[in-house]
Amino acid sequence: MIVSSPYDKLLQSLPVRELTASVPGIERRASDTRYWEYGDPAATTTLVLVHGFRGDHHGLQLVVAEMLGDATSSPDLRIVAPDLPGFGQSAPFRDGTHSLSAYVGWLQDFLRVLAPTGRVVVLGHSFGSIVVAAAVADKLAVDEVILVNPIAAPALSGPRGILTRLAVFYYWAAATLPERWGYALLQNRAIVRVMSVSMAKTHDAQLRRWIHNQHDRYFSAFANRQVVMAAFTASVSHDVSEFAAQIRQPTLLIAADKDDITPLAAQYRLKTLFPNATLRVIENVGHLIHYEKPKPAAACIRDFLAAERPL
Secondary structure (H helix, E strand, O other): OOOOOOOHHHHHHOOEEEEEEEOOOOOOOOOEEEEEEEEOOOOOEEEEEEOOOOOOHHHHHHHHHHHHOOOOOOOOEEEEEEOOOOEOOOOOOOOOOOOHHHHHHHHHHHHHHHOOOOEEEEEEEOHHHHHHHHHHHOOOOOOEEEEEOOOOOOHHHOOOHHHHHHHHHHHHHHHHOOHHHHHHHHOOHHHHHHHHHHHOOOOOHHHHHHHHHHHHHHOOOEOOHHHHHHHHHHHHHOOHHHOHHHOOOOEEEEEEOOOOOOOHHHHHHHHHHOOOEEEEEEOOOOOOHHHHOHHHHHHHHHHHHHOOOOO
């Protein structure tokens, strides 16, 4: 079943090009990365989006729609949204090692293949914020950095650390059970719904139905259970604070006041660790800014991109 959203017409009106990049590199790299390109291919600014754990490019589409739906608001912008290796339509790493360092190497290689000209900005949401931060700290050549719902502190220390521990057990069980039962556990619709309900904060019934439907449709689009377990381990073993001091580019942090994964106090602390960061807090939302508050998120991004930088 597909649940419609208020953004359907806007999303359908956006011109999009569906492409595949053959990413070279050492053997662990993915052979093919599927990505979607929006906006003007000749734009002077390219914004590359990196989605979160168990998601794919669909998760950030509402932000894309808000950025490009009004041609006068972001007229000179190209947005590129890949599926992370092993998720969505992108191939997994050949050797099955889906560690943070593997994802960092992939992002570096992907940008080399993409070869954007002009200004390059990279945005990461949730687990994507860790991948982006680690890659930029490892000398990824970008001009600015945007982190949405950044994982500012170890996940086990968050306000719902007990739920994270339950998630650790859940993914461990899914990885160690016989294959058939492991897949069944990972794709169990009731468990996926519990995850979705725990993250959604909106009181809008229609929006909640749409969010749950999005998770039903895309949360289980992974290559195999080993990919999920390895990526989950990477997501709870690292956080953005490890890399903040090494990121000298202007950085925008977009945080939520009701994020159960990273408390707001940790976001304020994270800002102080960057040499050059701005923190914007969006109210009455949790870890799903990209679903529940895409309009204010897009406004924050536009303001950040339009700000004058010292030469």
